[in-house]
Amino acid sequence: MLGIKYLTEAHLKGFERYKYNSIDTSYLSVYIMHPFWNKCVQYFPKWLAPNLITFSGFLLTVVTFILIAFYDWDFTAANNIDRTVPRWVWLVAAINIFLAYTLDGIDGKQARRTGTSGPLGELFDHGLDSYSSVLIPIYMFTLFGTNLLPPKRMFFCIWNIFLNFYLSHVEKYSTGVMFLPWGYDFTMWGVTLVLIFTFIVGSSFWQTTQIFGLTTANIFEISLPVTAMMSSHPIIIKNIYLSYKNKTGKMRPIWEAARPLFAFLWLFIITMIWVFNSANNIINLEPRIMFVLFGTLFSNIACRLIVAQMSDTRCDGFNILMWPLVVVVMVSCFPFYDKLGVQLSVDAERWIVHGLTIFSTIAHIHYGQGVVREMCHHFRIKCFKVRDQKDPLLGYSKSE
Template sequence: MPKYTYLREEHRRGFDNYKYNCVDTSFFSRNVMHPFWNYLVQFFPRWIAPNLITFTGFLLTIVNFLLIGYYDFHFKAANDPRNSTIPNWVWIVAAINIFVAYTLDGIDGKQARRTGTSGPLGELFDHGVDSYSAALIPIYMFSIFGTEQISPLRMHFVIWNVFLNFYLTHFEKYNTAVLYLPWAYDFTMWGVTVMLLITGVFGLEMWDFKLLGLYSPAFVFEMILYISGLVTSHPFIIYRIIMSYRKRTGKMRPFIEAVRPLFPFLTLFAITTIWVLGSQNDILSKEPRMLFLLFGTVFSNISCRLIVAQMSDTRADGWNHLMCLLIIVGGVSITPLFNLFNFSNLHPNIESILVYFLAIFATITQIHFGYGVVREMCDHFKIHCFKVRSRTYGKQMHDKNN
């Protein structure tokens, strides 16, 4: 039986001709973090594959998500901070994990250059797992504040703001062929690390106050995330895309083709928002964690497909099939169908069961997609994802990227 494939021949040709083009204009990143990472990478043996470093950092992010979720599945622990169900050591472990994950994310590319294994697979693998981390990190951060400081609906829009910041970076590269690293990324990762560490040392009571007697820490956290995108990211992305057309340095796609990657993103936002606002069972309050995991998984799938398209210089998808299931379940949940046939005592649980089913199905689908794409690229380039083996391939790709 033939294997199911995700990459077409045009994708493979595009990856053959791909050249990495990245710009980091952050003063903090260039003058603080990169020297730090350049120093640390010297201690990594050259037999350690860069993708293994990337994957290890991602696993630490998953550990945080599972660990905090185990103690505070419904984001209620911070509602009574002095009797929190989350031990302080959990926050300290989470702070260490997120900082190590952030550090490994900064080192993997440098290890690739050290070992002569730079190439499209490494970049795709790195940014692919980052798209999932963009969903997981905000989710477990909400346990610091609890639902009394920040409602699940506000959490929903905060997560979508994070999604937007990540997605626009790759939407920009799709049109300009240049990846401009966002300024706010380093500050965000440091901020998350410090907040988790402070929580581990002083407990959740640390965040039980009002700034100026008016604003909760959760509100300040929200505003920082919103404003950072509006000030340090979005205007510059729009400006650089416009300038790429004026100077004819980008892909010069027609307008509809240029904005095509936004269609699945905006559609997913519309579907999820209509669902959580219209659910007759207030499903967002009942299952916030699983809904956020579901939405984040579908977002990651959309993002990964965009990354494949922009790296292979192929047409981006205008639709994602996982959204069909969301439309069906979300559509049913906002209609009176659950009340038919005297199922009134069952319908709240039915919607929760469907959410769990969709989250599991979407996760399996995303894992299959990620594994399939990586396997196909490894077969195409005759390399191994987690082994430093083919120096010839690495030298060729390294020379091409330089």
């Protein structure tokens, strides 16, 4: 489409050589979820494409996001007792998130049942997961509201989750192995149980409860970096170190191994400048759309890293979609408006935010479908269709 090609010959050759290698040490995943998913997958017809299962799970995440946003677009429903989100919404959200989690665990097993394992499915799965990493945490913000969790603090919560997701792929970029994080399974179960609990007791629980003088929002904020430091970040550092020590990884020079972090850090710095220096404090006026924008840009960075790690090519140090963001931030945070006798209006900045979000979303979707289309063409497969078993298939790969 539009004559743009995203994959080079080096990418495609790298995908041909790619072999999925993962290690899953989570007791919850190994001893509970995988046996459960093995039972569930038996009920799926073999003509059902694994990528269609993956995409269905992602759509459930999007539908839940839209449903909660309909009742609480600006995260202020919890601030007003007369405007709470209906309880049934939390039950629907809990069911949807658990179904999405289950489908995410089943898709790889369906690929092996149908003989369609390969790089496309892994890329498709993790690419959609990178988008979900912003949608799912936003569910939680509605529980607390802006009184307990102001948007600027929500911003750092979002980036904590981005970091957790991204580092696991930085780790694979260096080691060649996907060490499946413990936090994913516990997070999905935790969110599901929280939503069910909210359906039972009502969302007001999260505004009125304190533990050791801390609000539930405080506990949520603290738990994100603490659990990451306990179960994720030190292990990632250790695995990368051992891959160099034992010469089992990609053995890239340190500067090249750190290259994936550059685009991530640039995005964090640029968005933080906007959040804290906006002429109209736009994060308080349009928090949801701002988070969607940041999540879209993050997903594009993450997807390009996943492509690089799977094809064993060099990762981008800067993302092209950040150039429009830089221009917008310069306009929104221009420090000399008062001296020039000019004021950027609230409506103008809101239009800028919405416009950039629409542009970035279209560009990211174009990138995603372009990569999938080019891989399908190269490997002579269809994304959402199981081909004849006699044909060489490359469609999905995920650890048992």
